[in-house]
Amino acid sequence: MDLRRTVSVVLIIAAIAACFLAPYAWVVSSSFKNQFNVFSDVTPLSWRAFLPVGATVENYVSLFERTNILRALLNTAIVAGGQVILTLILCSMAAYALTRIKFPGANIVFVLILLTFLLPIEALMVPLYQVVSGLGLSNTLLGIMIPWIASPFGLFMLKQAFEELPVELEDAARIDGAGHFRIFVSIVLPNVKVPMLTLGLITFLFSWNSFLWPLVIVQSPANQIIQVAIAQQGSPTQLPNWGETFAGATVATLPLILLFLLLQKYFTQGMATSGIKG
Secondary structure: OHHHHHHHHHHHHHHHHHHHHHHHHHHHHHOOOOHHHHHHOEOOEOHHHHOOOOOOOHHHHHHHHHOOHHHHHHHHHHHHHHHHHHHHHHHHHHHHHHHHOOOOOHHHHHHHHHHHHHOOHHHHHHHHHHHHHHOOOOOOHHHHHHHHOOOHHHHHHHHHHHHOOOOHHHHHHHHOOOOHHHHHHHHHHHHHHHHHHHHHHHHHHHHHOOOHHHHHHOOOHHHOOHHHHHHOOOOOOOOOOHHHHHHHHHHHHHHHHHHHHHHHHHHHHHHHHOOOOO
16 A cells, blocks of 8 residues: 555656656757757657757857857846845845834834735836936846845845844843844844845846846847847747747756756755745
């Protein structure tokens, strides 16, 4: 009976994994095929759709020679890295203020900040564009990242982590004459490294995969990020080269996969210790 149960669990997990991995296998496989084989292998659907039979690197060669993909990757890395740093600084300071500095209406302020998380990005697009353009940041990398550094999700996550820290260490430091800044930097932050790293990873993923806002705020090809660059590869007068598009998607996804594989341990620990549990 135990063997049957084990086999059943393994089969169920394998089926679920296949459902999630099949689209990615198709994208990667298609990136090594010419335009004809991309469609012939899926109509009708066969195993060839998920394996690069007759593989060629022509799509990748064309991608790097014909498009500005390397510049787009660099722009995306700059935007994502800058957004991570600024988000961690701002959210950690706000979380400390809401958990360690008592002032009237702190809970109301926190609830109001969280309510902004419920607003869809489409509703914010026009006012955000007006504000960023008014600051002279349109068509810049800073203009892509600046509206999202004040993250309600990040504040909630770090506030949960700060509240779980014992206050005895802070009381001892306060007796020794330490102020809020020293307590924040020397005591609180070293004890929330895992939640901070988790928030940084989530922010990086969100920034790397962003498309709509960068498409709106940036018009110059020199400042395009990777998702917009991939979407704008084709010519308006020609059919898109789907093999090249899939190659671009593969190149854009690879850094995220490597980053998650390296930091997955901290990601799961941070989600478990910050009060966000499934």
